[in-house]
Amino acid sequence: MSTDKLAPSIEVNGVSKVYRAGTAAAVEAVSTVSFTVPQGQFVAILGPSGCGKSTLLMMVGGLEAVSSGRLIVDGKPMTGPRTSIGVMFQDPTLLPWKSALDNVLFPVRVLKRSIADHRAAANNLLQQVGLDGFEHKRPHELSGGMRQRVAICRTLIYDPDVLLMDEPFSALDAISRDEMNELLLDLWQQFTKTALFVTHSIREAVLLADRVLVMTRRPATIVEDLTVPFARPRSMALGENREFNEICRHLRERIEDGHGRSRAPRAGTTTRRHEAAR
Amino acid sequence: MSLELPAAGSPRGVLAIGRSVRRVRPIILPIVTLTAVLLLWQLAAVRLHIPSVLLPTPSDIAQEMWHALPLLVDQAVPTALDTLLAFAAAAVLGIGLAIVITYSRPLRDTLYPNLVFFQLVPKVALAPLFVIWLGYGSPARVAFAAFISFFPVVISAALGFAGTDPAVLRLCRSLTASEWRSFLLVRFPFALPAIFSGFKVAMTMAVVGVIIGEFISSQAGLGHYILRAGSRLETADVFAALVALSVLGVALYGAVALAELGVRRAYGRR
Numbered sequence: 001m002s003t004d005k006l007a008p009s010i011e012v013n014g015v016s017k018v019y020r021a022g023t024a025a026a027v028e029a030v031s032t033v034s035f036t037v038p039q040g041q042f043v044a045i046l047g048p049s050g051c052g053k054s055t056l057l058m059m060v061g062g063l064e065a066v067s068s069g070r071l072i073v074d075g076k077p078m079t080g081p082r083t084s085i086g087v088m089f090q091d092p093t094l095l096p097w098k099s100a101l102d103n104v105l106f107p108v109r110v111l112k113r114s115i116a117d118h119r120a121a122a123n124n125l126l127q128q129v130g131l132d133g134f135e136h137k138r139p140h141e142l143s144g145g146m147r148q149r150v151a152i153c154r155t156l157i158y159d160p161d162v163l164l165m166d167e168p169f170s171a172l173d174a175i176s177r178d179e180m181n182e183l184l185l186d187l188w189q190q191f192t193k194t195a196l197f198v199t200h201s202i203r204e205a206v207l208l209a210d211r212v213l214v215m216t217r218r219p220a221t222i223v224e225d226l227t228v229p230f231a232r233p234r235s236m237a238l239g240e241n242r243e244f245n246e247i248c249r250h251l252r253e254r255i256e257d258g259h260g261r262s263r264a265p266r267a268g269t270t271t272r273r274h275e276a277a278r
Numbered sequence: 279m280s281l282e283l284p285a286a287g288s289p290r291g292v293l294a295i296g297r298s299v300r301r302v303r304p305i306i307l308p309i310v311t312l313t314a315v316l317l318l319w320q321l322a323a324v325r326l327h328i329p330s331v332l333l334p335t336p337s338d339i340a341q342e343m344w345h346a347l348p349l350l351v352d353q354a355v356p357t358a359l360d361t362l363l364a365f366a367a368a369a370v371l372g373i374g375l376a377i378v379i380t381y382s383r384p385l386r387d388t389l390y391p392n393l394v395f396f397q398l399v400p401k402v403a404l405a406p407l408f409v410i411w412l413g414y415g416s417p418a419r420v421a422f423a424a425f426i427s428f429f430p431v432v433i434s435a436a437l438g439f440a441g442t443d444p445a446v447l448r449l450c451r452s453l454t455a456s457e458w459r460s461f462l463l464v465r466f467p468f469a470l471p472a473i474f475s476g477f478k479v480a481m482t483m484a485v486v487g488v489i490i491g492e493f494i495s496s497q498a499g500l501g502h503y504i505l506r507a508g509s510r511l512e513t514a515d516v517f518a519a520l521v522a523l524s525v526l527g528v529a530l531y532g533a534v535a536l537a538e539l540g541v542r543r544a545y546g547r548r
Contacts, residue, residue, distance in 0.1 A: 087452040
């Protein structure tokens with residue numbers, strides 16, 4: 001991360017994803033999306049479920065092939081998964097027979113790096129996310145929030161430059177979710193990495209991100225690119241800020257607008273409220 | 279009212295006794311039942327004057343076992359060795375084929391339905407074929423026993439490999455893990471419970487296979503011993519060999535269960 005922070009880390013250029021292409025049942029999951037993320041920036045992709053935002057994220061991670069368009073990460077076109085990209089999924093995807101510590105060390109084992117060299121770092125990470133004393137517990141002995149914390153540590157242990165997070169906290173209850181948001185804000189102060197964070201929670205997106213991209217269904221594309229004006233370090237107290245709530249309201253209208261358009265033929269009219277809001 | 283005072287302390291005592299009874303009940307009950315059946319058997323055989331050729335008393339059998347013990351142990355050795363060999367062959371070949379089926383779509387489509395079909399065929403009927411192909415020696419028995427115990431291993435291992443959490447496999451992909459690496463670190467450990475349940479069935483089938491082999495082609499082993507004693511109407515001897523065979527079967531099954539415990543623990547700790 002010593003290089004110029006303004007150098008683009010992720011370049012998405014007219015990227016589309018079509019399932020069952022060439023058949024009558026072809027579905028366009030992502031439709032000509034373009035944006036760039038500079039190094040070190042935290043970008044949230046916000047949209048309703050089923051709008052293709054996860055598919056987009058998986059393409060950036062090299063886990064899904066691009067149907068058309070260009071996708072470049074750290075100057076190299078994406079051809080498949082890379083160790084410089086870390087992916088966090090909706091589920092913690094921990095190995096049930098391994099302890100929290102061994103789950104954190106799992107990427108080290110997969111990548112055939114030295115376990116001994118990383119053990120201290122793994123313990124350190126677990127301590128930072130508040131799991132000291134739980135190193136030797138199995139996933140079934142941990143709460144949902146704790147499991148997702150282990151998953152965060154597992155992503156950070158091999159020090160990827162780019163972090164991709166696919167609704168990592170959506171399965172958690174509201175209180176754990178707030179805790180995880182706070183934790184992520186804290187971690188972000190130390191490990192500034194390029195991040196793409198997919199969520200359907202407006203407040204989560206505004207709280208965590210430097211920039212919010214709003215994605216809609218039909219067409220599955222980005223309709224808004226909003227820069228969040230709040231300086232870091234941020235805290236949960238930001239949620240009470242008036243401007244924060246204004247931004248959230250604006251984003252909600254943009255999302256509803258996306259819904260409205262897709263339902264327009266049936267509803268007959270299109271809401272125009274967002275025009276006033278702008 | 280005065281009666282209540284001494285009673286006040288005892289419910290806890292009764293509860294404690296109740297709790298410990300409940301804990302040992304799963305061990306005590308089967309033993310009590312077995313003993314009762316043996317006693318009834320003994321009583322009935324003596325009282326009803328059942329000829330010992332038809333049904334020897336448990337005490338006759340115990341006596342016979344005591345006399346024939348060195349011989350029975352001697353005969354159990356080839357049976358045990360053939361069974362272990364057959365099981366090992368079935369385990370290795372079964373897991374090997376399950377891996378092939380897991381990773382090759384065309385081979386899975388070709389082989390899997392046939393495997394399921396063969397699973398349903400009464401394979402015991404094929405035993406004479408193995409004698410024709412491999413002669414009257416141990417190889418025929420081992421091959422036959424391996425053949426009938428191989429199917430449960432393939433099917434349960436293939437199911438176990440296929441049932442691996444796809445999210446974890448995707449995680450492996452995102453970490454650029456090779457297929458072999460994610461097989462070793464994820465698929466195989468995920469499939470272990472399924473593999474071992476296949477192993478347990480396979481071990482039971484291997485014993486059955488070897489005994490059938492010994493029935494039709496052997497000069498040694500517990501199967502041969504049973505057949506010979508039966509032809510001489512030495513019924514107590516038949517029963518003694520059956521007891522020995524049961525002990526052998528339980529021991530072999532127990533070995534698989536113990537191995538499972540060990541392997542699971544080894545995976546958990548590391």
